[in-house]
Amino acid sequence: MKTIAVDAMGGDIGLDVTIPGAVAFLKQQADAHLILVGDAERIQAALSAAKAPLERIRIQHATQVVDMDEAPPSALKNKKDSSMRVAINQVKEGAAQAAVSAGNTGALMATARFVLKTIPGIDRPAIAKFLPAQGDHLTLMLDLGANVDCTSEQLFQFALMGNELVAALYPQRGAPKVGLLNVGTEDIKGTDTVKQTFALLQQSQLNFIGNVEGNAVFSGNVDVVVADGFTGNVVLKTIEGAVKFIGGVIKEEFKRSMLTKAAALLALPTLKNFKQRLDPRRFNGAIFLGLRGVVIKSHGGTDAEGFTYALQEAYHEIKMDSLHKIETGIARQLAAIESVSGLHDGNTD
Amino acid sequence: MKTIAVDAMGGDIGLDVTIPGAVAFLKQQADAHLILVGDAERIQAALSAAKAPLERIRIQHATQVVDMDEAPPSALKNKKDSSMRVAINQVKEGAAQAAVSAGNTGALMATARFVLKTIPGIDRPAIAKFLPAQGDHLTLMLDLGANVDCTSEQLFQFALMGNELVAALYPQRGAPKVGLLNVGTEDIKGTDTVKQTFALLQQSQLNFIGNVEGNAVFSGNVDVVVADGFTGNVVLKTIEGAVKFIGGVIKEEFKRSMLTKAAALLALPTLKNFKQRLDPRRFNGAIFLGLRGVVIKSHGGTDAEGFTYALQEAYHEIKMDSLHKIETGIARQLAAIESVSGLHDGNTD
Structure with a gap:
């Protein structure tokens, strides 16, 4: 099953972008499922208005929202029940294979890194x-x-x-x-x-x-x-x-x-x-690489169509099993280097 | 008098670009004079073909040419009679108020810095x-x-x-x-x-x-x-x-x-x-800033029209007396800083 956890509250606009974007995406990908994370009541209301394929949607309630200008350490410490954090938790727990958020980039990276950790051999994730x-x-x-x-x-x-x-x-x-x-x-x-x-x-x-x-x-x-x-x-x-x-x-x-x-x-x-x-909407969806989970950052100011492209990027990654391939590929590359020279430890000078 | 020294041999193409560019420029600026530096015989031949306003042109012979891929130290050491070096010498000696070259960027910067030196208060020139x-x-x-x-x-x-x-x-x-x-x-x-x-x-x-x-x-x-x-x-x-x-x-x-x-x-x-x-030809003409003389670098691969724009950039600088204004302006800024805190010596931490 291809399931994406969506931070439904994230971004400059929030639900008015994420919900129409999510619904349009589900219509494009018949085998995709979404977990919409955030204020359950408001998500429910937005979905009713949008004629959503409800059988492929699960709502996961979260009581908090990370502010767009909130410092990452504050988000990490004080927003443990934020829509962003709970969406990433879904990936950590295996309920979803990817998380998508249009929220605060710094907070999303800090949270993703804290919750998911990096792939062996990778010091710091990249965008x-x-x-x-x-x-x-x-x-x-x-x-x-x-x-x-x-x-x-x-x-x-x-x-x-x-x-x-x-x-x-x-x-x-x-x-x-x-x-x-x-x-x-x-x-x-x-x-x-x-x-x-x-x-x-x-x-x-x-x-x-x-x-x-x-x-x-x-x-x-x-x-x-x-x-x-x-x-x-x-x-x-x-x-x-x-x-x-x-x-x-x-x-x-x-x-x-x-x-x-x-x-x-x-x-x-x-x-x-x-x-x-x-x-630019067609190229929306920045990939957080090096984490033990697929995390896609949508532009905070995009519209519903742009948000759909970020979801498509996540879907493409799940479909191609990118996370598993990246993990095994990097392990193979690093092993090859180590067998020659121990190069990846930095002792080349 | 507004006189520009032109490295007539520089660039990917050389005379076939610099001479038509120079002639077109002289027709645009009636009070401009050029010193064309390089192989005198070949410059003479090219000028004859181009119906140039010869009364505003002086040819300065130079026996060498800096190669486009020559290492700057080699150009400095072995090409003391290059068209590039002699053009910059014209500025140093006061015969011209600016030099223009489409030659090797690294060699031009090294030569300009060696011959002209930097403005007081400036450690390194910039492009x-x-x-x-x-x-x-x-x-x-x-x-x-x-x-x-x-x-x-x-x-x-x-x-x-x-x-x-x-x-x-x-x-x-x-x-x-x-x-x-x-x-x-x-x-x-x-x-x-x-x-x-x-x-x-x-x-x-x-x-x-x-x-x-x-x-x-x-x-x-x-x-x-x-x-x-x-x-x-x-x-x-x-x-x-x-x-x-x-x-x-x-x-x-x-x-x-x-x-x-x-x-x-x-x-x-x-x-x-x-x-x-x-x-891009309209924006041709990179400015070497921080030298005690105006030096303009034309793109090496530009055509005659593009080269004209580099000459126009040099002309504009001469006309506005930019060099003198930059020197006095920087002295004033640095004096103001020094009077407050000695900031420009880096003791701010």
């Missing part, structure tokens, strides 16, 4: 996301902000995790091409940490294609782009800003005169297709 | 660039790759330099709004170095607007975005990649069917305007 690239390719980038300071060991672990995730979700691609985000493609580029990571990746069994620059994310020629959480987060926000800005410039140009407005009318279906292809 | 933003605003971002590892003191100096440059070039904007590139807008975000930089900026006399995220570059609400050279370079390449990728998606959509092709025909002028507004 990963699939980004649109040429030829409708999807490029996984990580870390997107869970770790602003990273050692080369941690960056190497991000590569291992990203590699196993892509291999699990897109087996038809063969060995995922792993690139290290850097300021140039030459081997000698970058900070000391990045150079050390390069050496670790080169000695590994990964299909490491070397350093890649910021534009590689869109090239369609790389499957996993590895970065520290500071750089990764800035790149992600830059892409979001660029898409919005460039879309705005197109709009401005088509609104310039009567003539361009007439052209826009004829071009409308094309412009709509274009907009849809880069619609 | 800065104006990027397109909403409302045809131009956002200056630095560093773009000269310094992959930066201390908070250096990041603070980048802010000082960027602030003075924007104030000099765009006086109508008032005190430039300076933002610190970070993973969130809250004060407590980022690495230790970034947090320390935040404190330095907050105590300074700059118009510091706080932390900004990657999307802020496009917002039109910030004038100077400060980053270390690793992050800045990755962001710059990401933007270049995003523009190309999104442009490609539009093209694909308009080529999808007979109907969309017909729409494209009518929309052609609009699409052309759009393309032109984001044309």
Whole structure:
């Protein structure tokens, strides 16, 4: 059974987004089940209005909600019966195979890490996301902000995790091409940490294609782009800003005169297709990687359609058994390294 | 007199780009003079073909050329009569007020730093660039790759330099709004170095607007975005990649069917305007900031039109007397800090 625990109260908007999103998702995936976690009475009311397939829904009551700006330690200590925490508990207890929340990112990461723990061999979880690239390719980038300071060991672990995730979700691609985000493609580029990571990746069994620059994310020629959480987060926000800005410039140009407005009318279906292809909602659903459970973070400000995509990401992971594959894959990779040099303990210098 | 020394041999293509670019530029700026540095005979031949305004051109012979992939120390040691080095010498000697090169970035920075030295109070020069933003605003971002590892003191100096440059070039904007590139807008975000930089900026006399995220570059609400050279370079390449990728998606959509092709025909002028507004050539010309002389780096692979924009950037700096303003502005800022706390020596902790 494919069951996802949903933090129904999380996000900027809460139930008005999560419930319609959940119902739309259930209509798309006939074998999916949901556990909706939060204020049972309000969830019940929202479901009645939405004509939900109730036979595939269970409501799990939770009395608290983590605030969007609440400090993670406070959420951990004072919100043990929050919709977020109880949703993750469902995964821990085996009642669900994934948890999805649009709530406070820091609190979600702290809670997920505390409740689920990390996979053996992984020091710190990372946030990963699939980004649109040429030829409708999807490029996984990580870390997107869970770790602003990273050692080369941690960056190497991000590569291992990203590699196993892509291999699990897109087996038809063969060995995922792993690139290290850097300021140039030459081997000698970058900070000391990045150079050390390069050496670790080169000695590994990964299909490491070397350093890649910021534009590689869109090239369609790389499957996993590895970065520290500071750089990764800035790149992600830059892409979001660029898409919005460039879309705005197109709009401005088509609104310039009567003539361009007439052209826009004829071009409308094309412009709509274009907009849809880069619609951030389609890429909603950041993956918390390295935990002993699947946890997906929806954008806090998304709408019901965007929330559906986050649920689809969780569904895809369950369907492809990604967690199990990541765990065994990483164990295999680390064993291979250990048998050669004990490299993953950091004694390479 | 406004005179620019041009490394005529630099770039992926060399004379076939630099000479037509130089001639086009002279036709745009009637009071500009150029010193074209390189193989005198070949420059002469290229000029004859291009109907150049010879009365505003002087040819300065140089026997060597720095290779595009030559290591900077090798260029410094073995290429003392390179077109690049001789062009920078013209600035040092006062024969020109700016130097422009499309050559090897690392060698250009090393040579410029060696020949011209840094401005008092500045430890290391940075690479800065104006990027397109909403409302045809131009956002200056630095560093773009000269310094992959930066201390908070250096990041603070980048802010000082960027602030003075924007104030000099765009006086109508008032005190430039300076933002610190970070993973969130809250004060407590980022690495230790970034947090320390935040404190330095907050105590300074700059118009510091706080932390900004990657999307802020496009917002039109910030004038100077400060980053270390690793992050800045990755962001710059990401933007270049995003523009190309999104442009490609539009093209694909308009080529999808007979109907969309017909729409494209009518929309052609609009699409052309759009393309032109984001044309990377229009933003060609990276500024080497912090040197005792104006040095502009053209993209190595640009064409004649793109090279013209790099010359325009140099011309703009000469016209606005940016170098003098930056030097006196930084001296004033540092004196103000010293009078309060001796802050710029780093004794803030």
